[in-house]
């Protein structure tokens with residue numbers, strides 16, 4: 001089992017939800033974590049929290065839909081720590097709407113963040129990841145294979161991430177790069193709460209329970225973080241395609 005102590009991780013979407021929890025877990029294992037997201041104050045609080053517990057973190061405000069920001073994030077990581085061992089492509093947005101109600105701008109926004117950003121960021125970090133024989137951990141979604149109705153755009157981005165994960169694995173696995181995608185079902189984060197609470201009445205009817213009860217039944221960000229850390233520590237050969245399914249309370 002690989003020790004994470006002293007390793008360097010760049011985590012996107014580190015200011016909240018799953019990315020925050022993965023960052024805290026990585027730091028708790030002794031890794032140096034570069035926390036990337038747009039909300040600087042949240043990143044600074046998380047970095048202070050990590051430092052208060054004896055860990056090491058660099059808050060780095062960036063909009064990863066912008067190429068210049070992606071480059072800045074990679075450069076800042078290498079400048080601060082000299083290497084990159086783990087790239088966690090986690091930042092993402094979700095929406096559920098039939099395609100006829102989705103605007104052209106909404107499609108671009110979701111493709112830019114959920115699909116283009118991980119591809120471009122991985123490209124920029126690849127030489128460092130190959131040098132360290134590191135790990136790319138993509139956060140996909142169970143939606144990518146269940147292909148729920150009215151999630152055409154989201155499903156497209158996450159199915160793209162699955163394909164990217166498998167191809168990257170096939171291309172660079174022999175050079176020592178490990179690549180995984182986590183495919184969680186519903187996770188209790190601001191992302192899912194914002195979406196469910198916007199249509200509370202309909203959603204409670206459909207779920208057949210109050211949302212507060214539903215939140216107690218689904219995955220927690222800590223569950224997802226624990227699975228991610230397991231992949232980094234054990235680098236298991238299975239699943240062969242690198243796609244790690246994490247069932248939640250499915251409806």
Ligand SMILES: NC(=O)c1ccc[n+]([C@@H]2O[C@H](COP(=O)([O-])OP(=O)(O)OC[C@H]3O[C@@H](n4cnc5c(N)ncnc54)[C@H](OP(=O)(O)O)[C@@H]3O)[C@@H](O)[C@H]2O)c1
Pocket residue numbers: 012013014015016017018019036037038039040042062063064065090091092093094113139140141142183184185186187188189190191192
């Ligand atoms: N929650 C679920 O049920 C669920 C299930 C399956 C998969 N997932 C996937 O898990 C990942 C994390 O989701 P979550 O539920 O933790 O969401 P979340 O709580 O809304 O967090 C999203 C993170 O992404 C960051 N982000 C958004 N736009 C960004 C941008 N342009 N540049 C940099 N960072 C950006 C946000 O920070 P800032 O606003 O500070 O930039 C935030 O830290 C996503 O890829 C999502 O698709 C979630």
